Amino acid sequence: MNAPAPRTGDQLASTVCGTRVIVVRAPAEGAPEIACGGSPMVPASSQGDAAAPAQSGGGEAATLIGKRYVDAAGTLELLCTRSGTGELTCGGAPMTLKTAKPLPASD
Structure with a gap:
């Protein structure tokens, strides 16, 4: 059974680390698998407010x-x-950091 399609405003939590995200924009069709650390993300409400797992020394x-x-x-x-x-x-493909759009030159 596939996961439900993400909708704008959904809050998702990782099951393997402390990462939490909000869906800002979702595709109109399809339900891509959103994962963090190799495990599918779950609705944040089902994750509760559990403390984030302790990071091992030097983990960035x-x-x-x-x-x-x-x-x-x-x-x-x-x-x-x-x-x-x-x-x-x-x-399955890594997501990239969104960069700011450059402003037009105002020379």
Whole structure:
């Protein structure tokens, strides 16, 4: 059974690290698997407010709070609300950090 399609406003939590995200933009069709650290993400409400797993020494955050991540096609956009050590993926492909659009020159 496939996971339900993500909708704008859905809050998702990782099952392997402390990462939490909000769906900012979702594809109109299809239900891509959104995963973090290799495990599918679950609705944040089912995860509760459990403490994030302890990070082993020197573990750097792979997902950064306040940053937006997009899939290769640009149809799915996630906003990270809690940092974690897992990498975000969509349909098995790594999601990339969304960069700001450059402003036009005002010479």
